[in-house]
Amino acid sequence: MSDDKSHDPNQMTGAAMIVRALADHGVKHIFGYPGGAVLPIYDEIFQQSEVEHILVRHEQGAGHAAEGYARSTGKPGVVLVTSGPGATNMVTPLTDALMDSIPLVCITGQVPTHLIGNDAFQECDTVGITRPCTKHNWLVRDVNDLAKVLHEAFYVATTGRPGPVVVDVPKDVQFATGTYHPPRKTDVHVSYKPRVKGDAAQIRKAVALMAAAKRPVIYTGGGVINSGNEASKLLRELVEVTGFPITSTLMGLGAYPASGKNWLGMLGMHGTYEANMAMHDCDVMLCIGARFDDRITGRTDAFSPGSKKIHIDIDPSSINKNIRVDVPIIGDAGNIIGDLLHVFKAEAKKPKIDPWWFEIGRWRARNSLAYKKNNDVILPQFAIQRLFEATRGHDTYITTEVGQHQMWAAQFFGFEEPHRWMTSGGLGTMGYGLPAALGVQVAHRDSLVIDIAGDASVQMTMQEMSCAVQHELPIKIFILNNQYMGMVRQWQQLLHGNRLSHSYTEAMPDFVKLAEAYGAVGLQALKPDDLDGALQEMIKVKKPVLFDCRVAALENCFPMIPSGKAHNEMLLPAEANDDATAAAFAGGKALV
Amino acid sequence: MNQPASAYFMEERHDPNETHTLSVLVANEPGVLARVIGLFSGRGYNIESLTVSETESLKHVSRITIVTTGTPMVIQQIKHQLDRMIPVYQVVDMTLTGRSIERELGMVKVKGAGDQRIEAMRLAEVFRARVVDATNESFVFEITGSTSKINQFIDLMRPLGLVEVSRTGVAAIGRGPDGM
Numbered sequence: 015m016s017d018d019k020s021h022d023p024n025q026m027t028g029a030a031m032i033v034r035a036l037a038d039h040g041v042k043h044i045f046g047y048p049g050g051a052v053l054p055i056y057d058e059i060f061q062q063s064e065v066e067h068i069l070v071r072h073e074q075g076a077g078h079a080a081e082g083y084a085r086s087t088g089k090p091g092v093v094l095v096t097s098g099p100g101a102t103n104m105v106t107p108l109t110d111a112l113m114d115s116i117p118l119v120c121i122t123g124q125v126p127t128h129l130i131g132n133d134a135f136q137e138c139d140t141v142g143i144t145r146p147c148t149k150h151n152w153l154v155r156d157v158n159d160l161a162k163v164l165h166e167a168f169y170v171a172t173t174g175r176p177g178p179v180v181v182d183v184p185k186d187v188q189f190a191t192g193t194y195h196p197p198r199k200t201d202v203h204v205s206y207k208p209r210v211k212g213d214a215a216q217i218r219k220a221v222a223l224m225a226a227a228k229r230p231v232i233y234t235g236g237g238v239i240n241s242g243n244e245a246s247k248l249l250r251e252l253v254e255v256t257g258f259p260i261t262s263t264l265m266g267l268g269a270y271p272a273s274g275k276n277w278l279g280m281l282g283m284h285g286t287y288e289a290n291m292a293m294h295d296c297d298v299m300l301c302i303g304a305r306f307d308d309r310i311t312g313r314t315d316a317f318s319p320g321s322k323k324i325h326i327d328i329d330p331s332s333i334n335k336n337i338r339v340d341v342p343i344i345g346d347a348g349n350i351i352g353d354l355l356h357v358f359k360a361e362a363k364k365p366k367i368d369p370w371w372f373e374i375g376r377w378r379a380r381n382s383l384a385y386k387k388n389n390d391v392i393l394p395q396f397a398i399q400r401l402f403e404a405t406r407g408h409d410t411y412i413t414t415e416v417g418q419h420q421m422w423a424a425q426f427f428g429f430e431e432p433h434r435w436m437t438s439g440g441l442g443t444m445g446y447g448l449p450a451a452l453g454v455q456v457a458h459r460d461s462l463v464i465d466i467a468g469d470a471s472v473q474m475t476m477q478e479m480s481c482a483v484q485h486e487l488p489i490k491i492f493i494l495n496n497q498y499m500g501m502v503r504q505w506q507q508l509l510h511g512n513r514l515s516h517s518y519t520e521a522m523p524d525f526v527k528l529a530e531a532y533g534a535v536g537l538q539a540l541k542p543d544d545l546d547g548a549l550q551e552m553i554k555v556k557k558p559v560l561f562d563c564r565v566a567a568l569e570n571c572f573p574m575i576p577s578g579k580a581h582n583e584m585l586l587p588a589e590a591n592d593d594a595t596a597a598a599f600a601g602g603k604a605l606v
Numbered sequence: 607m608n609q610p611a612s613a614y615f616m617e618e619r620h621d622p623n624e625t626h627t628l629s630v631l632v633a634n635e636p637g638v639l640a641r642v643i644g645l646f647s648g649r650g651y652n653i654e655s656l657t658v659s660e661t662e663s664l665k666h667v668s669r670i671t672i673v674t675t676g677t678p679m680v681i682q683q684i685k686h687q688l689d690r691m692i693p694v695y696q697v698v699d700m701t702l703t704g705r706s707i708e709r710e711l712g713m714v715k716v717k718g719a720g721d722q723r724i725e726a727m728r729l730a731e732v733f734r735a736r737v738v739d740a741t742n743e744s745f746v747f748e749i750t751g752s753t754s755k756i757n758q759f760i761d762l763m764r765p766l767g768l769v770e771v772s773r774t775g776v777a778a779i780g781r782g783p784d785g786m
Binding site for chain 1: 644679693696
């Protein structure tokens, strides 16, 4: 007697199902690190060529690489790691992706089902640990549930407000044979129905407010980027049709071009004076895909006191979380901007807001990003401006680490398109940028991918240089090296009596030699005159580069909204002498 | 304002707290209760009472009833945060509907003799509590009703030899012909 099922092509092992599901979801690249509990899956990966595996040096690197991949393509990033430490090392990138709404599908191996709960070797409660740092997670105990769960995982990660998901697969489930099926609608919980289309009545209310506005401002965030390229296109049209000024959060840079005439620059703690003043003094605020985060609002009881607020967000829990809004609209940013445009064009005229632009012009004239030029030492702001100039005309993607260099990159690098700027906004993960650059480069082999880094952050995930060399990913790590954890030091100077507790790196590695040790290229710029030549060299080299850019050690990041202050109480660079700084931060006893 | 040296704005809102009863329909699957409880502990929300049981076994649907306190903004957040969980079908604020019945069951053990025992028995009758276990020196009363009624009964039993109490927490359901 022959077994009927032996010729059924959908009969396969759990491990084979995982690789098959990846292919069915169009996954071309995954980032991972093998280990005991995922060996059956690695065995399947070995025997196929549809999915390319990028071997990182630490699971955190795999997570951030997948985030970079996802942010630069709009597709989900996929990670494969083993049980126990493999899974716990993923907690940081999962949390990072949750905070910044990045679609990740992370497959973790687990000890065999019968050992779960026994404190087995490399066992941890992966679904328990990752529950608060994923959009959803699953432990698959039966191989016949695996296909459904994998398809649902991709659906949940990529729809609604995107986010990371974890599928935990015990080793015996990977070995077991069961029935696979391709993705189908019934794979998804009936309780999960993200809303895409905005409410028509609310959209009308919003248009009425916008049409009557005297001092409007558009404030956009990462939601516009996540919504896809069409959303950015529609946003640009909305700005054109309404004539409104526009600012953006850190996450939203590039949705509207930095060279656009209505662009105010980034807002928030290190945003421009004009952006923050416009937010404070506006009468109508149109917030699209942003969440009134505490780095944006400053003190909440003094946030934009005179404005009617329209808030477009796909996640109802973002509405009225920090700031009460007048017209909430739940749905997809691109979809709703399209509807707004449609109604605005049909029923409203471009409001006359010349006096408002005149006011904004006066704020712009304060030139809040100004810094003193220096011919002897490289100022970090200058370095980023030169980097921006050097990369013009190239197909460039920028990632960053976290700290002063990140804020300077946001202030001084102009982004013209969405998906070009990968930075850890919500979680603020030092060590994000280098592996994220790897992921971007995997997705865009021929593009110029640069991690604008700090000397402290970059050492947190430096080991991934080895991955870059192995996979011939010519990422450029542009390190603004001031030998300090610059942002930590800035806060210690401003708020902790200049007691620089553990923010100075006494034993800095020689980054040029380090690059060479990895088989990469090391470059260095010590003086402003070195910079342009070295940058050209960096761009020309078709190998991974560590660029040690020695910058002024004590430069600080301004403008700045001091703690507990409102948008109209910014500290500008020209005014940031010791007395003014002390006054701005007074109230805290730390400056006594 | 005495803002300490921090990047975070530290002033707390002082809106008055409200108590709300939420009914949450969820898919009955492993970990769903942990998700709900984790949401409350992770985001610092209060749980005054929480009950959960499968209510439609064919559809694998469980009903969680949560009594929580918070400012109106926090209550709204809790509902949105619950609603966006993948296995959550529906969240209804029973307090806002204003047309719900809330009941709790308590079992109250009292130990005593003589007049105290007679008094406990007499009060139990007044509260329509049933005796579900008795020995020569003790009773276990079963009492059903609103949280405040049970609180009151327990307070009365305290001087009469209260030993221990076990309570189910609040279950709630809307009045009238319609379901959630």
